[in-house]
Amino acid sequence: MCDSCGCGDPSKVSVEVHDKILSANDRTAAHNREHFVEGGVFAVNLMGSPGAGKTAVLEATARALADKGRIGVIAGDLETERDADRLRAVGVPAAAITTGSACHLDAEMVHKSLHHFPWRELDYLFVENVGNLVCPAIYDLGQAVNVVALSVTEGEDKPLKYPVMFRKADLVLLTKVDLLPHLDFRVDAVLDALARTMPQPEVLQVAARTGAGVPEWIAWLAARRAGVKLRRP
Amino acid sequence: MVDRVEQEARARNATSISRLAVRIGAMSGVEPELFASAFTLCREGMLAATELDIRRSEAVWACPRCAAAIPAGGVLRCAACGIPAKMVTGDEILLEQIEMEVP
Numbered sequence: 001m002c003d004s005c006g007c008g009d010p011s012k013v014s015v016e017v018h019d020k021i022l023s024a025n026d027r028t029a030a031h032n033r034e035h036f037v038e039g040g041v042f043a044v045n046l047m048g049s050p051g052a053g054k055t056a057v058l059e060a061t062a063r064a065l066a067d068k069g070r071i072g073v074i075a076g077d078l079e080t081e082r083d084a085d086r087l088r089a090v091g092v093p094a095a096a097i098t099t100g101s102a103c104h105l106d107a108e109m110v111h112k113s114l115h116h117f118p119w120r121e122l123d124y125l126f127v128e129n130v131g132n133l134v135c136p137a138i139y140d141l142g143q144a145v146n147v148v149a150l151s152v153t154e155g156e157d158k159p160l161k162y163p164v165m166f167r168k169a170d171l172v173l174l175t176k177v178d179l180l181p182h183l184d185f186r187v188d189a190v191l192d193a194l195a196r197t198m199p200q201p202e203v204l205q206v207a208a209r210t211g212a213g214v215p216e217w218i219a220w221l222a223a224r225r226a227g228v229k230l231r232r233p
Numbered sequence: 234m235v236d237r238v239e240q241e242a243r244a245r246n247a248t249s250i251s252r253l254a255v256r257i258g259a260m261s262g263v264e265p266e267l268f269a270s271a272f273t274l275c276r277e278g279m280l281a282a283t284e285l286d287i288r289r290s291e292a293v294w295a296c297p298r299c300a301a302a303i304p305a306g307g308v309l310r311c312a313a314c315g316i317p318a319k320m321v322t323g324d325e326i327l328l329e330q331i332e333m334e335v336p
Binding site: 011012013014015016017018019020021022023024134135137138163164167192195196197198199200 | 234236237241245247251255260261262263292294306307308309310317318319320324326327328329330331332333334335
């Protein structure tokens with residue numbers, strides 16, 4: 001170091017940190033979660049491939065819940081409000097988040113959409129994520145539970161191919177099971193794959209078209225909602 | 234991450250960041266190569282010449298009671314205790330170390 005002004009050779013300093021790189025998203029998600037708990041709203045992050053039947057499940061959910069619970073949906077897609085339109089057509093308040101080219105929703109997008117949405121009046125808020133089995137898995141939105149829709153037309157090995165998504169799932173909805181008689185899909189094979197990707201595998205088989213399995217799904221939602229300490233039961 | 238690093242650097246009056254160490258787990262949902270290429274796109278200012286050191290961790294599951302490891306690809310339940318396994322490592326997306334030049 002020079003002794004007249006104190007300048008000198010730069011020296012290297014190493015700082016140990018242990019910071020989650022997605023901590024900004026996690027903070028916003030925690031904020032959303034506080035809102036949901038305080039508002040008495042049970043929030044579900046519904047994920048799955050494009051075409052897995054997420055919107056159809058929500059339409060069936062709306063019909064089944066008709067007088068038993070108020071539901072609303074925030075639907076994420078790259079373009080169009082088609083999913084939100086389908087849900088509005090069955091009387092569900094729905095907002096669309098068009099992400100442009102983003103392949104997932106993050107906590108900030110959900111937070112912003114809440115500002116223009118009557119979410120406090122709901123018992124259940126479904127966030128229908130962008131159809132994708134990869135990226136949505138790593139972004140917490142503030143939900144109480146993660147639900148993954150997996151259709152029987154997609155193949156039994158999807159959990160092994162996309163383990164990050166299935167590991168985070170609280171429930172897998174095996175959808176379109178009314179098509180099983182026409183397919184070679186083996187339900188035992190998908191259950192085995194899920195046992196290798198989910199530590200506590202929970203699976204329900206549903207067919208939105210016929211309504212099969214929908215009462216069990218509604219009962220699962222109600223039980224999980226009762227298990228969360230919401231300020232408004 | 235860039236914001237966090239710059240905040241640390243400013244707090245120490247650093248002139249540049251020479252190296253960052255991040256840990257990415259095999260089950261984190263982040264692909265190390267893509268993370269590295271995204272990093273080169275946002276390098277500017279104090280980060281212009283930063284070297285990125287990516288530390289990887291494998292997915293390891295074990296029984297939370299008896300600590301027995303679950304074999305890779307196995308059913309995620311302890312055969313002895315009959316309870317769900319817990320992930321020990323593999324889901325990290327962490328900034329672990331910042332090396333900076335200070336006057």
